Amino acid sequence: MKLILRIFQKFIHNLLKKLLELKNTHLLVFDIIIFSITPLLTLIIRLDGSLALQAHISQLGIATLLLLVVKLIVFWSFGFYRRYWRYASVEELTYIAMLMVAAIVIQNMAFNVLYHILPFVIDTLPRSLPLIDGLLSCIFIGMLRFSFRVVERFIQRQGVFNPRERVLIIGAGSAGVSLVQDMQSNPKLGFHAVAFIDDDPRKLNVQIRGIPVVGDRYQIPDTLKSLQIHKVIIAMPTVAGHVIREIVDICKATGIQTSTLPGIYEILNDRVRVDSIRDIRIEDLLRREPIQTDIEQVHKFIKGKTVLITGAGGSIGSELCRQILKCHPAEIILMGHGENSVFNIQQELEQLIQILKNARKAQRYSPRICTFIGDIRYSDRLKQAFEQFQPNVIFHAAAHKHVPLMELNSPEAITNNVLGTKNLLDMALQYNVQNFVMISTDKAVNPTNVMGASKRVAEMLVLQAAKQSGKPYVVVRFGNVLGSRGSVVPTFKKQIASGGPVTVTHPDICRYFMTIPEAVQLVLQAAVLNRGGQVLMLNMGEPVKIVDLAKELIRLSGYEINKDIDIVFTGLRPGEKLFEELFIEGEHYENTEHEKLFLVKNASQIIPNNLHNTVEALLRAASKNDTDLLMLLLLQVVPGYKHKSLESPIKYTNMSTAQVTMMSNVKTKGA
Structure with missing residues (x-):
């Protein structure tokens, strides 16, 4: 019995699937049948079911033909038979009703004309025939079309042949x-x-x-x-x-x-x-309440422009590429020195463009995706990029950001983060780039490491360029982003995958966290505020204990803490703080139009007068790998900079900035 029932269900299932495959040509035949029957049904309803229809039969045939032609002309003229009815919705139901109203109006007009010109043709038929016929036709046509949805839902609900x-x-x-x-x-x-x-x-x-x-x-x-x-x-x-x-x-x-x-x-x-x-x-x-961004304003800012993104293959840079693509720029230039990461984001963007085209969302929109492999430390290579692409907007996300590594390789932090930013700004001013947005970090606030100090110097360079040129060049400062390369989350995941232990530097260490898409949305929002020569700081919410982060990741991975996976404390690394800071002494903060963005109002007013000379001295010290002098120069130029390794060059600590700069010149010439 079960086998017979199953065979019957299979038969019904296949029959209903065949119904879903009906084409508009088949539906046209059904419509003609419906339109041929509805006048007779109308007359029966109008005469209260009376069987005395013989007196109307001859005229009913003429009326049926007239009404049929009118409805087919109206439906055909408005593309009714070019619709795909399998996914019919309220929109299609409204469409049917509107077409039927038009058909009823024309039918009534045609009947009135015939009543006056050739009254003997339809004079025995009730005047309400076109109206009632139209209503019945609308009901039957709608039922036929929406039967597709009913059948499809019935098939979906059965689930007999697909265990779910x-x-x-x-x-x-x-x-x-x-x-x-x-x-x-x-x-x-x-x-x-x-x-x-x-x-x-x-x-x-x-x-x-x-x-x-x-x-x-x-x-x-x-x-x-x-x-x-x-x-x-x-x-x-x-x-x-x-x-x-x-x-x-x-x-x-x-x-x-x-x-x-x-x-x-x-x-x-x-x-x-x-x-x-x-x-x-x-x-x-760790998700927070959603941030309301002015998407329309960001779209207007980006649309039709040529946008250059440095560090395009990185975590922040690649997300910038994805979100900027949706704002319809004319061209996106992906700049980076890592060919694999740039290639990957290029392929992803090209695929996304194709998806948009297939979904008919692009509306003939086809932005150009260009790649440029180069290191921002080489000004000649940068010049080629600006000559070729002439960007309107720059998002500067390229940087060395790993704190312990940069402590061991401080000259690299200076050349990449400081020299690279300086070169980029020089090109931007030379080629009249209208907007420049630099991605900075909370580690630039009262830094205790070379990475943070180098980013603070880079901030000063941007603010100085904005002050001198009057252009809306801005700095956006925020904390850690979850899942970015080299960050704590991927490290913890690898440690958990290998069976542990998970290493945390200190039980009390805290950091501010934000998701990558959230951070990038706020960066784009900051770009359109048009506050040149100022620092915009993201509201990072409450800090998160790293040990709590480790515990959550262990639980999410299905393990028990200190049973399956241990947590081991290893001690603070060189240059590392227990707590990151968001505010610099002497900076004045105020709210902006956006509740999650703060403005450092006087940021450009606390730039050292001799910044240019100090930066030149920094770059010379970095080129000679003189880390002692490099540290002292950072100490002189970056307010709040404190570094544990400064005991070694103690003989320089009482010198003025000018004296340290002079010392760097002497050492360079001597070399």
């Missing part, structure tokens, strides 16, 4: 509904949405796309058990990290697999799909 995981969706908002819609439209993906969980009491016990909202987050354990759930998907891309952590803890206690949609910054301008689902990441647990 029973899924609980956390979040009955637009993201959750889009996710369910994608699951229902693609049963072969293997997901069957069983229920929603949502904290909004207004949604409790309602059904969305046939899926019930069964309770709030505290009902998750009972729901998982009663509905035999196999998988939980968190579909709340805008919710704060503490909510995600609570839900993850609840689900983890039950042993059910939990996944999530990315945060809003990762899916910006993209549709939520099943293939967007991924494992829970540390970024999700």
Whole structure:
């Protein structure tokens, strides 16, 4: 019996699938049949079902032909038979109604003309025939078209031949509904949405796309058990990290697999799909409330311009490329000295452009993606790039940023971060680049390491260039970004994958964190504020203990702390602080139009008068690998700079900046 039932179900399934394959030519035949029948049905309704229709039959044939021709002309003229009805929605229903209203108006006009010119042709028919016929035709045509959606939903709901995981969706908002819609439209993906969980009491016990909202987050354990759930998907891309952590803890206690949609910054301008689902990441647990950016203003700022991005293959640079691409620039120049990373982001952008074209979102838009392999420390190579591309906007993300490595290789930090920025600014001014945005770091605030001090000097160079030229050149300063190359999160992941231990320098060490997409959105927002010669600082929220970060990553990986994976404290590294600072003494901060961006109002007023000479001396010391002199020059030019290794060149510490600069000149000449 089960075999017979299964064969019958298979037959019905295939029959319904054939129905979905009907083309518009087939529908035209059905429409002609409907239009031929509706006048007769109209007359029966009008005469209250009376069988005395013989007196009207001859004239009914003429009226039927007239109404049929009018409706076919109207429908054909407005492209009705060029529509694809498998995905018909409210828009298509409105479209049918509008066409039928037009047909009814024309039918009534035609009937009135015939009544006056040839009354004997249709004089026995009721005047309401065109109106009632039009209404019936609209109902039948709509039912026929929307039967495609009904049949498709029926096939999707069966799931007889495709065993699927029973899924609980956390979040009955637009993201959750889009996710369910994608699951229902693609049963072969293997997901069957069983229920929603949502904290909004207004949604409790309602059904969305046939899926019930069964309770709030505290009902998750009972729901998982009663509905035999196999998988939980968190579909709340805008919710704060503490909510995600609570839900993850609840689900983890039950042993059910939990996944999530990315945060809003990762899916910006993209549709939520099943293939967007991924494992829970540390970024999700540290996610903050979404930041409202003026996307239209950023789009207007970038559109049609040639944008040069240094360090384009890096974490921040590559995300800048992705988000700038969506703002329709004329050209993006990917500059970097690492050929593999530049190649990778170039391929990714080209693929994204093709996706946009295929989705018909590009509207003939095809930005040029150009690559330029070069080191910003070489001005001759930079000059070739500016000659060739003539950029309008520069986003300067290239830098050496690894604190311990730069302590051991301080001349490299100076030549890349200081000389590279100086060369870039010289070219920008020479070629009249209108906008320049430098990515800086919170380590430039009261630095205790060469990397932070070198970035502070680079900041001063940008501010000085803006002050002298009057151009809107700005610095954007922010803290650590989660998942960037060389940052703590990838390091912890590697240590966990190898079985531990996870190494943390100090139990109290804290850092400010921000996700890469979030940071880049704020960088773009800072670029359009047009505050030349000033530093814009991102609101980094509350600092996070690194040891807490390590614990969360261990738990996310499915291990127990100090049982499966140990945490070992190794001591602070050279140049490393316990707590990063955001404010420099003497700088004045104020709010901007954007709540997450602060302005250092007097940043350009605290630049040393002899900055040019000191920078030249720094570069000479770096070229001669004179680290002692290099440290002293940084001490003289960077306010708040403190370095533990300054005991070795103690004989220079009482010298003025001019004396240290003179000393560097003498040493250089002597060499």
